[in-house]
Amino acid sequence: MTYLQARGVVRSYGPTPALRGVNLDIAEGEVVAVTGPSGGGKSTLLHCLAGILRPDAGEVRWRGERIDTWSEAARSRLRRSTFGVLFQFGQLVAELTAAENVALPLLLAGTGRREARTAALTWLERLGVADLADNRPGEMSGGQQQRCATARALVTEPRVLFADEPTGALDTLTGEQVLTSLVRLAREQGTSVVLVTHEPRIAGYADREVVLRDGVVDHGGLGLETPLAGGRR
Numbered sequence: 001m002t003y004l005q006a007r008g009v010v011r012s013y014g015p016t017p018a019l020r021g022v023n024l025d026i027a028e029g030e031v032v033a034v035t036g037p038s039g040g041g042k043s044t045l046l047h048c049l050a051g052i053l054r055p056d057a058g059e060v061r062w063r064g065e066r067i068d069t070w071s072e073a074a075r076s077r078l079r080r081s082t083f084g085v086l087f088q089f090g091q092l093v094a095e096l097t098a099a100e101n102v103a104l105p106l107l108l109a110g111t112g113r114r115e116a117r118t119a120a121l122t123w124l125e126r127l128g129v130a131d132l133a134d135n136r137p138g139e140m141s142g143g144q145q146q147r148c149a150t151a152r153a154l155v156t157e158p159r160v161l162f163a164d165e166p167t168g169a170l171d172t173l174t175g176e177q178v179l180t181s182l183v184r185l186a187r188e189q190g191t192s193v194v195l196v197t198h199e200p201r202i203a204g205y206a207d208r209e210v211v212l213r214d215g216v217v218d219h220g221g222l223g224l225e226t227p228l229a230g231g232r233r
């Protein structure tokens with residue numbers, strides 16, 4: 001089933017065009033790497049697909065339903081209930097422990113404290129950082145923080161995880177370890193992943209690579225995106 005669909009998506013920042021007519025389909029459970037040169041429009045596309053930004057023209061559909069016309073409040077609810085987002089710097093709350101950070105999205109969605117803490121501990125365990133449950137972000141390494149941020153992005157078991165350069169601030173080895181966990185856990189629960197990266201090695205973890213250049217999908221003259229040997233499909 002097609003989960004997300006972009007059709008003719010156009011978006012500018014004042015006079016600067018960022019997206020100039022992007023078409024893209026993302027299937028249930030599919031892991032798609034969005035790559036391409038700096039300024040090509042990767043982050044803008046991710047923000048449009050996640051309903052954070054509204055396109056100037058074109059359509060974004062979630063399971064066939066147009067969401068770009070929804071109000072900010074409705075799109076925000078969709079992000080909280082159905083989507084997960086993860087950025088380069090995990091943006092953990094400095095005053096909260098790892099377990100409290102991971103439990104936060106569940107508490108905001110109305111889950112009881114005890115249940116939220118249990119789920120948070122389970123996800124910290126899955127990311128290999130259960131022993132840091134009571135540490136605050138300032139007491140963790142960058143890689144450990146991104147593992148916590150990944151746990152927080154997945155704890156609600158989102159249908160789509162949007163990840164913008166999630167390992168860009170980490171060294172290569174740590175970045176790959178975090179990303180391997182992220183993709184494995186997403187696959188286990190059938191979460192689709194839209195992964196923005198400019199590192200070809202990282203893109204190798206995806207089922208498919210979509211190259212954005214100058215605000216459009218670059219088909220490389222083949223008329224198709226690149227299927228990746230390392231991917232599932």
Ligand SMILES: Nc1ncnc2c1ncn2[C@@H]1O[C@H](COP(=O)(O)OP(=O)(O)OP(=O)(O)O)[C@@H](O)[C@H]1O
Pocket residue numbers: 013016017018036037038039040041042043044045198
């Ligand atoms: N907030 C903004 N205000 C003005 N221009 C912006 C803004 N955000 C992005 N742009 C411009 O839009 C274009 C696309 O930017 P975008 O960040 O989507 O590209 P990107 O492929 O994610 O780049 P990078 O790999 O460097 O993160 C660029 O020309 C950029 O300068």
